[in-house]
Amino acid sequence: MTEQPTPTVDDLREIAEQVWAAYLDPEGVRPFLVGEPGEPGTAVSASVSLTGGWHGHVVVSCSSGAARHAAAAFLAMEAGEVSDEDMTDVMGELANIVGGNVKSMLPAATAVSLPHVVAGADNRFPTTRRICELSGTWLDEPFSISMWQGRGLAEVPAA
Amino acid sequence: MHAIVIDDSRAMRLILRRIVGQCGFEVLEAGDGRAALDLLGGLDTVPQLALVDWNMPNMDGLEFVAAAREDARLRDMTLVMVTTESEQSQIVRALAAGAHEYVIKPFTAEAMIDKLALLGLVPTGANT
Amino acid sequence: MSLSASDFAFVAGLVRRESAIVLAPGKEYLVEARLLPVARQAGAGSVADYLGTLQRRPDPAAHRSVVDALTTNETSWFRDREPFSALTDVVVPHLVGTRAAARSVRVWSAACSSGQEPYSLAITLQQALPAGWRYQIHATDISTEMIKRASAGEFSQVEVNRGLPVQLLVNHFTRSGTGWKVAPALRENVTFQQLNLTAPLPALASFDVIFLRNVLIYFDVETKRSVLRNICKLLRPDGWLFLGAAETTIGVDEGFERVAVGRTSAYRPRATVPAGTLGKG
Structure with missing residues (x-):
């Protein structure tokens, strides 16, 4: 088996820059400021699961204020017009895009699940460990992108 | 001119609708390949352009592209994959199945319009 | 802090000539945000100071930096075809x-x-x-x-x-x-x-x-x-x-x-x- 590099926080940072340039901040005036995470108390978490060549999850979490801004930017709406459905859909799509880009760096047989969006921090991954996290603030709201790897990966035989 | 946007994400359909709408297309939407084929089967005029996600339930974008290539009625429809699938081997598969162009997510509106210009679907320089 | 009309017109003219991208009035915030790192790197105290110097003493290299900063992600392959x-x-x-x-x-x-x-x-x-x-x-x-x-x-x-x-x-x-x-x-x-x-x-x-x-x-x-x-x-x-x-x-x-x-x-x-x-x- 060839050694596959595991994505790092730098990879997450580059993917995030692309997502911001394309959708959340196309004008380059409202960057994601990586560094000190804002207040904890995450309100929305969107995740996709990766299975096959690599087992784990990519999670995008933020406050409801950030999710509202994200939906407004993504859908070209005013923040006041954004519905709960808009927020859920956009957070799911962000997780899908980040997860899809992470997948392209992993072994070929890896598949990405449909996105799953929940209120609050996503604690559904008891048998995983967090391998990297990009956290900071966007428009003064907490925002983070993290990767969780399933344990016992090495024992999973190749198909 | 008509376009069909095939993506299971409503948010992505809205973005694509906005971009190609600005280029003068009237836009139809479908949430997966199967639904798109059903919709297209009932239309009198076939859209000039289909923007096709890859990973979707029921029928994925690759299967849709292959089915569209097999269907004489859909022969003149330009097929553009719009997906996060960005391994070289995946792109080659999509082209072999019959996709004409390929846009990797994330993409900017300008990039999408550039691709439509490459395909002759909007005037060159529509973007500048 | 906000950009003067003449500074904005100077930048908009530069960008339009180089890239055909039109910066309409109302985009002052964009010019300000994009040029702040450029101004800082050049040692200027503010975007206005930086643009003031540039207009008094034209500098093609600095003009390029301004245009580059305002046209990020705009560069196409086979540009103009x-x-x-x-x-x-x-x-x-x-x-x-x-x-x-x-x-x-x-x-x-x-x-x-x-x-x-x-x-x-x-x-x-x-x-x-x-x-x-x-x-x-x-x-x-x-x-x-x-x-x-x-x-x-x-x-x-x-x-x-x-x-x-x-x-x-x-x-x-x-x-x-x-x-x-x-x-x-x-x-x-x-x-x-x-x-x-x-x-x-x-x-x-x-x-x-x-x-x-x-x-x-x-x-x-x-x-x-x-x-x-x-x-x-x-x-x-x-x-x-x-x-x-x-x-x-x-x-x-x-x-x-x-x-x-x-x-x-x-x-x-x-x-x-x-x-x-x-x-x-």
Whole structure:
């Protein structure tokens, strides 16, 4: 088996820059400021699961204020017009895009699940460990992108 | 001119609708390949352009592209994959199945319009 | 803190001339946000201070930085398309006739920015030249930062989406990290060098084709003339010079004549010295 590099926080940072340039901040005036995470108390978490060549999850979490801004930017709406459905859909799509880009760096047989969006921090991954996290603030709201790897990966035989 | 946007994400359909709408297309939407084929089967005029996600339930974008290539009625429809699938081997598969162009997510509106210009679907320089 | 109307007009004019991108009034916040890092790097206290200095003392390198900062992600592959079609349809077939002994073509990308132009040129020549021919693209830019980026040959997903047909992406790039890297077969034909076109030029072997696009617009007429004169010395007498769509040698340097190439124009050194200048040397 060839050694596959595991994505790092730098990879997450580059993917995030692309997502911001394309959708959340196309004008380059409202960057994601990586560094000190804002207040904890995450309100929305969107995740996709990766299975096959690599087992784990990519999670995008933020406050409801950030999710509202994200939906407004993504859908070209005013923040006041954004519905709960808009927020859920956009957070799911962000997780899908980040997860899809992470997948392209992993072994070929890896598949990405449909996105799953929940209120609050996503604690559904008891048998995983967090391998990297990009956290900071966007428009003064907490925002983070993290990767969780399933344990016992090495024992999973190749198909 | 008509376009069909095939993506299971409503948010992505809205973005694509906005971009190609600005280029003068009237836009139809479908949430997966199967639904798109059903919709297209009932239309009198076939859209000039289909923007096709890859990973979707029921029928994925690759299967849709292959089915569209097999269907004489859909022969003149330009097929553009719009997906996060960005391994070289995946792109080659999509082209072999019959996709004409390929846009990797994330993409900017300008990039999408550039691709439509490459395909002759909007005037060159529509973007500048 | 907010930008004055005259500062904004100055920046908007610069950006429109270079990139055809229109910064409408109301985009002051965008200019402010994008130029703040540029101003800081130049040691200015604020964007207004930076732009004030720039307007009192024009500086083409700083003008470029301003435009680059405001046109991030705007750089397309095969920008304007027609010059590249002209290479394939007209220039390369001609060179294949006239350079049959050397079987080699040299092209200069004289303001290569982040690299899309020289690599687009390399792809074009790779496709258009017959088997057994070689080509070299020499790419230069005034910015060492741009030379570093372009030389690395790495591009993000957002960048490779812009104007690059996917078949060419698959043929000439490989996945690298979160983005793409120019394939060695292409990269090995491209050399990079930091170079200021307004300073005396280093010794370079002459070129068959020079791309000098969207550079002259930054200069006053005297500087344009001296840049064109220097460039001309490095262009083979039967070579082609491509300028940006809004640029011309006409009225600046009569040493070139404008010729139609495909659906665009290029400039070629005049075969004879214009009558009016005879006997002056």
